[in-house]
Amino acid sequence: MNNVNKGLGLTVLLGLSAALTGCGGSDELNEQLNHDAEMSFVNSLDYMADFHVKKRSISSGYSGLFDSGSVVSADVPAKEVGKTYSYSYKAINNMINLGVKDSNSGEKQERMNTTLKDGANLWVIAWESDGERTLSVVGKKQQNQADVFNVRLFANGSYDVMIDGNKVTTTEKGQVTSYYAVSSCTDGLQVAGNAIDLCNGDFGQSYLLIVDGNGKRVMAAE
Numbered sequence: 610m611n612n613v614n615k616g617l618g619l620t621v622l623l624g625l626s627a628a629l630t631g632c633g634g635s636d637e638l639n640e641q642l643n644h645d646a647e648m649s650f651v652n653s654l655d656y657m658a659d660f661h662v663k664k665r666s667i668s669s670g671y672s673g674l675f676d677s678g679s680v681v682s683a684d685v686p687a688k689e690v691g692k693t694y695s696y697s698y699k700a701i702n703n704m705i706n707l708g709v710k711d712s713n714s715g716e717k718q719e720r721m722n723t724t725l726k727d728g729a730n731l732w733v734i735a736w737e738s739d740g741e742r743t744l745s746v747v748g749k750k751q752q753n754q755a756d757v758f759n760v761r762l763f764a765n766g767s768y769d770v771m772i773d774g775n776k777v778t779t780t781e782k783g784q785v786t787s788y789y790a791v792s793s794c795t796d797g798l799q800v801a802g803n804a805i806d807l808c809n810g811d812f813g814q815s816y817l818l819i820v821d822g823n824g825k826r827v828m829a830a831e
Contacts, residue, residue: 642699642700643697643698643699643700644697644698644699644700644703644725644727644728645695645696645697645698645727645728646695646696646698646725646726646727646728646729646730646731647693647694647695647696647729647730647731648662648681648693648694648696648731648732648733649690649691649692649693649694649731649732649733649749649829650681650682650685650690650691650692650694650709650732650733650735651690651691651732651733651734651735651817651819651827651829652685652686652687652688652689652690652691652709652735652827653688653734653735653736653737653819653826653827654687654688654709654735654736654737654742655687655688655737656687656711656712656713656717657684657685657686657687657711657712657713658685658687658709658710658711658712658735659680659682659683659684659685659709659710659711659712660680660681660682660683660685660691660707660708660709660733660735661674661675661679661680661681661706661707661708661709661710662679662681662694662696662705662706662707662708663676663679663705663706663708664698664702664704664705664706665704665705665706665722666704671706671708671720671722674706674708674720675708675710675715675718679708681694681696682694683712684712685712688826688827689827690827690829696725698725700727703724703725703726704722704723704724704725705722705723705724705725706720706721706722707720707721707722707723707733707744707746708720708721708744709735709742709744717742719735719742719743719744720744721744721745721746723746729748730748730749731746731747731748731749732746732747732748732749732817732829733745733746734746734747734763734819736763736765736783736819736826737765738765738766738782738783738821743783745763745783747763747785747817749817749831750815750831751815751831752788752815752831753813753814753815754790754813755812755813756792756812756813757790757791757792757812757813758790758791758792758794758797758798758807758810758812758814758816759788759789759790759791759814759815759816760788760789760791760798760807760815760816760817760818761785761786761787761788761789761815761816761817761818762780762785762786762800762817762818762819762820763783763784763785763786763817763818763819763820764780764781764782764783764784764786764800764819764820764821765782765783765820765821765822766780766782766821766822767779767780767781767782768780768800768801768820768821768822769800769801769802770786770789770798770799770800771798771799771800772789772790772791772797772798772799773792773793773797777789780800780820785817788815791807794806794807794808794810794812795807795808800820800824800825801820801822801823801824803823803824803825804824805818805820805824805825806825807828809828810828810830814830814831815830815831816828816829816830816831817829817831
């Protein structure tokens with residue numbers, strides 16, 4: 610009888626050990642899972658630029674960010690949208706460095722870091738305000754609406770936004786607005802008193818507009 614009890618006890622202990630090992634293994638497995646994110650690069654600067662992406666670690670900081678091997682969208686013309694880059698990473702390595710530099714001289718460099726979520730679809734925007742260059746990350750977002758241009762704005766300062774002559778909002782520096790429906794592509798939308806030409810777009814579609822005190826710099830289809 611004692612031998613039977615000992616046998617049952619050993620079985621229970623082995624079962625508990627396997628369960629605990631399984632839990633630990635599951636955590637390790639989750640950390641090794643492949644995640645994905647997509648990034649589209651917007652150059653609203655006045656010169657051609659290269660965009661860089663590199664995995665970030667606490668120990669290395671920004672080391673190697675501007676190496677040639679980290680370029681993901683090269684020679685993006687001023688006031689244009691560059692390539693969309695698909696980035697795969699282990700779940701445990703979800704921090705990345707982002708950089709932009711002058712394609713010709715390589716001297717004008719700006720950088721930032723961010724944390725990714727699986728399935729993220731992002732705009733990486735290079736912009737300037739009062740002579741200072743900055744990178745910002747904005748999540749892509751569609752809100753299509755029939756028969757209008759549906760737009761949201763990313764601005765480098767505070768500007769009044771008018772639709773059909775009515776003020777709808779004032780932008781905030783480095784922030785993106787809500788969506789606004791615009792029915793006329795020529796003069797339906799004004800920023801800081803400047804008419805924003807939307808006629809290169811299509812009715813029913815969504816757009817991100819990068820704007821400054823002189824009006825539109827980049828129009829990007831969401």
